[in-house]
Amino acid sequence: TVKIGVLAVQGAVSEHVRALQESGAETAIVKRPEELVGLDGIVLPGGESTTMRRLMEKYGLIDTIRVFAEQGHPIFGTCAGLILMAKSIDGEPSPHLQLMDIDVKRNAFGKQVDSFEASLELKPFAEPYNGVFIRAPYINRVAKNVDVLATYEDHIVACRQDRFLVSAFHPELTTDWRLHRYFVEMVTEYR
Ligand code: GLN
Numbered sequence: 001t002v003k004i005g006v007l008a009v010q011g012a013v014s015e016h017v018r019a020l021q022e023s024g025a026e027t028a029i030v031k032r033p034e035e036l037v038g039l040d041g042i043v044l045p046g047g048e049s050t051t052m053r054r055l056m057e058k059y060g061l062i063d064t065i066r067v068f069a070e071q072g073h074p075i076f077g078t079c080a081g082l083i084l085m086a087k088s089i090d091g092e093p094s095p096h097l098q099l100m101d102i103d104v105k106r107n108a109f110g111k112q113v114d115s116f117e118a119s120l121e122l123k124p125f126a127e128p129y130n131g132v133f134i135r136a137p138y139i140n141r142v143a144k145n146v147d148v149l150a151t152y153e154d155h156i157v158a159c160r161q162d163r164f165l166v167s168a169f170h171p172e173l174t175t176d177w178r179l180h181r182y183f184v185e186m187v188t189e190y191r
Contacts, residue, residue, distance in 0.1 A: 001025060040188075041190070042068065065097060078172065079169070089105075129179070133157075145161060
């Protein structure tokens, strides 16, 4: 079995832990850089990306997660976690981990639409997938080497670049474990 960490500075942590366990992985909570040692992959959950970034900087997690990524480990970012992984953020000067060749727009579906659910076609799956969106970002642009996995109303809401996976929606808030299972398979391949 692979061992996958969930970044736990803020946000939806326990739901990801449960989803990963249901998908056959061992799990660990990551609050400090040393807790990345021995992990095969990590999930960056939803929350508030500016708060998460501030806490990650405080605990020295920005650089250690970058190194962890460079070592070849897969990372799955959901919602705010997606924002953390983007190379650039629309209208904001300072991106965070800059791991993926994507440009994201925060709170992209408008203030009046705080949250919604939508049936999505996800490229790896034969059956539709219910996406839960909460003050969600979407992806404006992707580089050629990024594989688009899902769109909603012509906006990209999930994609993959080699060992990096992101979704604008919250897969941990349903009991459909297909996306976590997909990530666990990715982690198994890259180990
Ligand atoms: N709106 C949040 C942000 O920009 C993300 C929302 C979420 O993770 N549910 O950080």
